[in-house]
Amino acid sequence: MHAVTLETPRPRESSRPTFAAVAEACLDDVFGYLLYLTKNRTLAEDLTGETFETALRRWRRFDPRRGTPQAWLLAIARSTALDWFRADARRRRREERAGATDPREVHEPAFGEGFSPALEEGLRELTAGEREVVALRVVLDLDGDETARLLGITPTAVSTRLHRALAKLEERMREHDVVA
Amino acid sequence: MMSSPDLTDLLRASRPSAPADLRARVREIAAAETARTPWPRLRLPGRRIALVALPAAAALALSSAGVLGLARSDRSTEAVREQAATDQAAPEATPGKEFGGVAGGADVAPTPGRAQRVTATLTLEVADSDAVSRAAQQALVVTRSLGGHVLSASVSTGEEGSATLTVRVPVGKVQDAIVRFSALGKITSQQITIDDLQESLDALERRASSVRAQIALIAARLETEPLDPETRARLETRLRTLRSELRELRRGIAATNAEARFATIQLMVLTPGALGVVPVPSRLDRTLDEALNALVWEGVIALAIAIVAAPFALVALAVWFGRSLYRRREEERLLAT
Numbered sequence: 001m002h003a004v005t006l007e008t009p010r011p012r013e014s015s016r017p018t019f020a021a022v023a024e025a026c027l028d029d030v031f032g033y034l035l036y037l038t039k040n041r042t043l044a045e046d047l048t049g050e051t052f053e054t055a056l057r058r059w060r061r062f063d064p065r066r067g068t069p070q071a072w073l074l075a076i077a078r079s080t081a082l083d084w085f086r087a088d089a090r091r092r093r094r095e096e097r098a099g100a101t102d103p104r105e106v107h108e109p110a111f112g113e114g115f116s117p118a119l120e121e122g123l124r125e126l127t128a129g130e131r132e133v134v135a136l137r138v139v140l141d142l143d144g145d146e147t148a149r150l151l152g153i154t155p156t157a158v159s160t161r162l163h164r165a166l167a168k169l170e171e172r173m174r175e176h177d178v179v180a
Numbered sequence: 181m182m183s184s185p186d187l188t189d190l191l192r193a194s195r196p197s198a199p200a201d202l203r204a205r206v207r208e209i210a211a212a213e214t215a216r217t218p219w220p221r222l223r224l225p226g227r228r229i230a231l232v233a234l235p236a237a238a239a240l241a242l243s244s245a246g247v248l249g250l251a252r253s254d255r256s257t258e259a260v261r262e263q264a265a266t267d268q269a270a271p272e273a274t275p276g277k278e279f280g281g282v283a284g285g286a287d288v289a290p291t292p293g294r295a296q297r298v299t300a301t302l303t304l305e306v307a308d309s310d311a312v313s314r315a316a317q318q319a320l321v322v323t324r325s326l327g328g329h330v331l332s333a334s335v336s337t338g339e340e341g342s343a344t345l346t347v348r349v350p351v352g353k354v355q356d357a358i359v360r361f362s363a364l365g366k367i368t369s370q371q372i373t374i375d376d377l378q379e380s381l382d383a384l385e386r387r388a389s390s391v392r393a394q395i396a397l398i399a400a401r402l403e404t405e406p407l408d409p410e411t412r413a414r415l416e417t418r419l420r421t422l423r424s425e426l427r428e429l430r431r432g433i434a435a436t437n438a439e440a441r442f443a444t445i446q447l448m449v450l451t452p453g454a455l456g457v458v459p460v461p462s463r464l465d466r467t468l469d470e471a472l473n474a475l476v477w478e479g480v481i482a483l484a485i486a487i488v489a490a491p492f493a494l495v496a497l498a499v500w501f502g503r504s505l506y507r508r509r510e511e512e513r514l515l516a517t
Binding site for chain 1: 187188190191192194195196197198199201202203205206207209210211212213508510511512514515516517
């Protein structure tokens, strides 16, 4: 498992890292976040690539005094994913009107190795918003304020959403244990 | 059964890792960083622009107001000098033109041998309240010495003294009177008006001659001709009317002659404060005043621009706000699936 993490203190302009170093350090974070958000491994890979392409184009605009590279990349990843969701929603509406079925609806293991079927199923049943907050707060270990800034909501809303998501996940896991 | 700490541990332990091909792709993307142009793009964030632009605009407004103030205070200086020159020239030129006694300008003086109504108004400036009293007394002495008399006199002393005298002097001595009054202070204004009375006097005298002739004729008829009582009564009534009219005509002629014999002069003696004279401001004061005026105008123009631009800005703000709200709702909807 890849374990590179970035220092959270905000670097100064003089210690601005190179894009390659930032990409190397944050790749797993961005990919993990997008995987949780989209629950689709292939899509997460595509969106990760797209995120880093966008990030490279905007790299000169990145100001280390205003936030960490990790948060900056995650914001781009979120925006990229939302754009894809919008496009996908439009595509689905068109397909619904045309009576076509969505081949993506076929369930296949999305989160990959390391995820038990119960955890995978539990995560699948969460909403994208809930998975997103789980990814940021639990998996990537961002603090409440940083997560709130990234999602554009209050820290209290982040806590509420996280609590609700974990409760739902626990419930699913418990049900799975009982059935098993 | 699984608790939250276990669950979070499990989630952290199963943290996703990017596959090797994605890692290679991202490295490829990152490698393009060095291939890019080394020229940094000009980046002007809004806050930095505002931080520079606002003080710059304020400095520009202040400096332009200062420059305008300086330039206009120069013009103001010239205007003040011209005004001062005019003011100094006026007391010398005006009495000479109006009254021949000083500079030989007899063209507007009363015409000897014609009945004319002459009125003059003269305003004099003296140093202080005491000078007002002295000038008023001198004016009365001058009036009497010229054979004239005072119609009215009002003298008030205090911080801003003033005196108003209305005198009548013989027309033949009006120029002398004006010249002597002018010597009592600095002339600030004067006006002389001459109305010709000769024509009306001639008309009155012609009518009087006619009436006298008619009276003589009627009197002769009444004395010499045998008349019936009715005619006699009518002529006697006519005679009385004519004699009454003749008396009125004689009074009119006498009044006109009297008016033509004396000129009326209204003399006002004032201190500078009573005249409302404002001292000439200094160059610095004028510069500051002009700079302030320029600033006020700049403010007015800025306000006008703001008023014109405000509706557009409000519409843009509303569009931006609506778009943000819509996107927020859309995000919530998308993330709720």
